[in-house]
Amino acid sequence: MDALAGLLDGPRARGAFLLRMVMAPPWSVRVEDHAPLCLMCVDRGEAWVVPDTGSPVLLRPGDLAIARGPAPYTVADAPDTPPRAVIGPGGSCHTLRGEPLATSMDLGVRTWGNAPDGPASMLIGAYQMPGEVGGRLLDALPELLWLPGDSWSCPLLPVLDEAISRDEPGQSVVLDRILDLLLIAALRAWFSRPDARAPAWYRALGDPVVGRALRLLQDDPAHPWTVASLAAASGVSRAGLARRFTELVGEPPMAYLTGWRLAIAADLLRETDATVDAVARKVGYSGAFALSAAFKRVRGISPQEHRTGSRRPVASGQGLPEPQQRSR
Structure with a gap:
């Protein structure tokens, strides 16, 4: 087992939270779920990831961002759009006034948003369980990691896009494996950058x-x-x-x-x-x-x-x- 595999060995690679989010503007989602790691891939349109500290990042199709918890952040159509929904621990979702949104924004199998045909679509995968084995690696990552689509090549995004909305026996295991491979590919690309500060x-x-x-x-x-x-x-x-x-x-x-x-x-x-x-x-x-x-x-x-x-x-x-x- 190498260090990257160590991050993924155990519950992080079993039962990961995967979802397609489809949105029409204006939209803004505040994420306070405390997940140790969350991958976000834009497959259509654009989305801004706005950390509480640091600069906002614009994601376009093919781009990938990794948010390292437990720090909260916001995902929106524009950096200044005020949050209209809050994601809490365990996937709880509500308005700023505490009104539940799960049913009203349910769009089908692993799909959630405010418009079925919204111009913005993101694939989201979150490792929800804190893990000590990957602590050395997590500590080496910034709170928000960004890989532009033109800076790396990964054939797994279309695979995840095709598989995330399927409802077949064993599909959760398939999705876990795809997410694991996507994370490893992203971290390899991140650490191989000329200006990367990879841990010792x-x-x-x-x-x-x-x-x-x-x-x-x-x-x-x-x-x-x-x-x-x-x-x-x-x-x-x-x-x-x-x-x-x-x-x-x-x-x-x-x-x-x-x-x-x-x-x-x-x-x-x-x-x-x-x-x-x-x-x-x-x-x-x-x-x-x-x-x-x-x-x-x-x-x-x-x-x-x-x-x-x-x-x-x-x-x-x-x-x-x-x-x-x-x-x-």
Whole structure:
């Protein structure tokens, strides 16, 4: 598993929220759903993405924007159009006065908007579950990432456009996979730009020695790695690996491994009912006590406190059309 795959491994790639939004002006939607990551692709017309901080971005057909949560933002026909709808956690949708909009703006299978034939159409995919495995990557992204259509080539947008309104068995799984591939393609294009400020660990993946060591740690975090065994597997000396790894990644190999193990453990605690002891052994600790000690030392709370604090209640009230079922 490489670092990009790590972002997508787990609940982020299962049950992602996908929707086509069709609008006629004037329109403006305030997004306050706290989703960790949201992709927006314009397939017809234009749309402005207006972050609370930073400059508005105009999206045209073929352009893609990625909003990194939980910061709110606005999507509209013009930067100065006041919001007329608010999207909250869990896909809840209402007017500024709290009136529900889900039924009145339901346009069919995974389609929502104020006009069935509106001139503006966007494909939206949101990873709704916070994930610790991808934290290193998410921290490296700006709050709003923009890829103009003429700066990258991706054949997946037409595929998503064709698939998003289908209502067939297993369609949600198909859409999840398309969204994952689209995200990976976008991030590759973003980090490969001449002026990109890719994080150190991402650049290090291209190093023949450190890249191999990183993949060994990421692929098998439960293995009882030492700097010596990692160096032997990478074909270099212990001192040579320790020095080069720290220079390129920004931290020693064992510190990186600890962070990676705890990130995976945090995800497992949040998204599964596995015992703390089972989670500990899965990520390379001898048992619950060892994991708890490392968790408290690095994160300041116990695994159980993390698990309890991360369980969020489902948002009440009406929301957007369920993205994986036919809207009636």
